[in-house]
Amino acid sequence: MSRFSVGGMIELEGLTKRYGEKVAVNNLSFTVRPGMVTGFLGPNGAGKSTTMRMILGLDHPTAGDVRIDGRHYDQLTDPLTYIGALLEAKAWHGGRSAYNHLLCLAQSNGIPKQRVREVLETVGLTTVARKKTKGFSMGMGQRLGIAGALLGDPRILMFDEPVNGLDPEGIHWIRNLMKSLATQGRTVFVSSHLMSEMALTADHLVVIGQGRLLADTTMADFIERNSKSYVRIRTPQRERLLDVLHTAGITAVETGNGTLEVDGGKSEQIGELAARHGVVLHELSPQQASLEEAFMQLTAESVEYHAHAEARSPAQPPPEQRPWGEGWRRS
Numbered sequence: 001m002s003r004f005s006v007g008g009m010i011e012l013e014g015l016t017k018r019y020g021e022k023v024a025v026n027n028l029s030f031t032v033r034p035g036m037v038t039g040f041l042g043p044n045g046a047g048k049s050t051t052m053r054m055i056l057g058l059d060h061p062t063a064g065d066v067r068i069d070g071r072h073y074d075q076l077t078d079p080l081t082y083i084g085a086l087l088e089a090k091a092w093h094g095g096r097s098a099y100n101h102l103l104c105l106a107q108s109n110g111i112p113k114q115r116v117r118e119v120l121e122t123v124g125l126t127t128v129a130r131k132k133t134k135g136f137s138m139g140m141g142q143r144l145g146i147a148g149a150l151l152g153d154p155r156i157l158m159f160d161e162p163v164n165g166l167d168p169e170g171i172h173w174i175r176n177l178m179k180s181l182a183t184q185g186r187t188v189f190v191s192s193h194l195m196s197e198m199a200l201t202a203d204h205l206v207v208i209g210q211g212r213l214l215a216d217t218t219m220a221d222f223i224e225r226n227s228k229s230y231v232r233i234r235t236p237q238r239e240r241l242l243d244v245l246h247t248a249g250i251t252a253v254e255t256g257n258g259t260l261e262v263d264g265g266k267s268e269q270i271g272e273l274a275a276r277h278g279v280v281l282h283e284l285s286p287q288q289a290s291l292e293e294a295f296m297q298l299t300a301e302s303v304e305y306h307a308h309a310e311a312r313s314p315a316q317p318p319p320e321q322r323p324w325g326e327g328w329r330r331s
Helices: 048-055 098-108 114-122 138-150 168-183 195-201 219-225 238-247 267-276 291-302
Strands: 010-019 022-032 036-041 063-068 083-086 156-160 187-191 204-209 212-218 229-234 253-256 259-263 283-288
Touching: 010 048, 022 048, 022 063, 022 204, 022 212, 036 048, 036 168, 036 195, 048 063, 048 156, 048 187, 083 138, 098 114, 098 138, 114 138, 138 156, 138 168, 156 168, 168 187, 168 195, 195 291, 204 219, 204 291, 212 219, 212 291, 219 291, 229 267, 238 259, 238 267, 267 283
Parallel strands: 036 187, 036 204, 083 156, 156 187
Antiparallel strands: 010 022, 010 063, 204 212, 229 259, 229 283, 253 259
16 A cells, blocks of 8 residues: 655756856756656756756755755655655665665665565566675666665655666566556656657656756647648649649648658648549658657757767868878867
């Protein structure tokens, strides 16, 4: 039986963190709510890890405030029962067994010993519970870190790159685990660079760039606002269909290989026009950009590190034809 109470929230208000001249987090305000998986996205250097560390009291903000269920992290009694977090894999003593690592955490937070066995079973580490963690693979380390986050049966869970090192079965498992936790009414806040995985997992998105808030919205709304939707059409009667569409005030663009594209969600209208005028269609498919494409569109100006192709004169040989190391320079 779960001991948590529904309704845990993470609230950030004007959160700012400076390291000398560098502003890592800039006046960040948003709320992570229960009952859903909230994805936390941003390019490298955007301030995601710094933000998560401030939520847990590991870094102190220069300005602003962050609260967990209305209190600062250091004001929580037995904090593992309020918020469980995975920030770094292998954050433990390698000479301890998985069981003893979790037992120490449990005893320091007033958590019953039985809970250690329960979370080891949940993450699939029961058979290696007594083995020293220094021999664990990265995937096993991720599972142990997740077990530590689940240990206090918390109402809030926070994961930073939880699928690192996991095989496909493990990725499927953690995806379903996060969805299940949210369905129970818990607050789930997860950062990941795997856009395809985030698209399958998150209900809501918080996107930051250069420490600033760029978006705080549902997954569907984020993709719709930051990407182009269009209809792809293939037909053996291309000229006939172009005339029909033009007469109806619909602009189609030829994209090669006999394919036409029409901006917007007009597939039903196009299908009805084609049927009415006896035009044969081999394909009529609405297209929507992926989360990755929408993310790249929104954060294009917020990326701190860019890779550039090296410019060279026509007479200069390509890099693969030069002696090793010659002509390479830092971007």
